[in-house]
Amino acid sequence: MKPERAVNVLRLIDKEIDVYGSTVMFDRTLNKQNIFSVFDMHNSDWSVENGWLTGKNPSETAGMAIIKQEFTGNILLEFECRTVLPSTRDINFMWNTEWSQMINSCGNGYVGSICGWWTKRAGIEKSPDFKLRATSSNFTFKAGKTYKVCAGNIDGNCFIFIDDRLLIELYDPDPIDTTKYNKVAFSAYSSWVQFKNIIIRQITYNPLRINYKPEF
Numbered sequence: 001m002k003p004e005r006a007v008n009v010l011r012l013i014d015k016e017i018d019v020y021g022s023t024v025m026f027d028r029t030l031n032k033q034n035i036f037s038v039f040d041m042h043n044s045d046w047s048v049e050n051g052w053l054t055g056k057n058p059s060e061t062a063g064m065a066i067i068k069q070e071f072t073g074n075i076l077l078e079f080e081c082r083t084v085l086p087s088t089r090d091i092n093f094m095w096n097t098e099w100s101q102m103i104n105s106c107g108n109g110y111v112g113s114i115c116g117w118w119t120k121r122a123g124i125e126k127s128p129d130f131k132l133r134a135t136s137s138n139f140t141f142k143a144g145k146t147y148k149v150c151a152g153n154i155d156g157n158c159f160i161f162i163d164d165r166l167l168i169e170l171y172d173p174d175p176i177d178t179t180k181y182n183k184v185a186f187s188a189y190s191s192w193v194q195f196k197n198i199i200i201r202q203i204t205y206n207p208l209r210i211n212y213k214p215e216f
Helices: none
Strands: 009-011 015-018 023-027 039-042 045-049 052-057 063-067 075-083 091-097 109-116 121-127 133-136 147-154 157-162 165-171 183-188 191-202 205-207
Touching: 039 045, 052 063, 052 183, 075 091, 075 183, 091 147, 091 191, 109 147, 109 157, 109 183, 121 157, 121 165, 133 165, 183 191
Parallel strands: none
Antiparallel strands: 009 015, 015 205, 023 191, 039 063, 045 052, 052 191, 063 183, 075 147, 075 191, 091 109, 091 183, 109 121, 121 133, 147 157, 157 165
């Protein structure tokens, strides 16, 4: 049984995401029998261990498990994740993305990471040129600990929440075409990682009116 959410609302600067009001597009219980019908795998070893999607890749390459289903529009990813000791870094995930045979890696897409960028940062970048990036060194990562992540995109407004707290938010002035680049993926990059309770939703949100009230 999947855990109940602690909160239903995820608040960005000027938007409020209604999680339960957002239509579920993907909610599969993964097992050894269905993993290869659900995912395409590249440059890494993937399995299901006690319900955890488990990726193993010792190399500095984009080892990816890409969900075969397409997800167009504004989407919200929800999942739990952790590293498998002795692995201590790079829990990576992508949305509005694709696999590029030409570069043997992630093509167009938004890349989220916890404890990545060789410097234990968390954040978001845009593949494949990586000129758009926002990261934070303020998140204290503990290897082997399970984290709950919510991440996604609303018309170029990208975000990551960890344990229901907003960690990073950025605006892409040239948003990815979500009708063309519509895959979701999980990645092991020189890491051994696990993902569980994966849910993907079509985002429903309300705009927020932001203003200051006089303080003096």
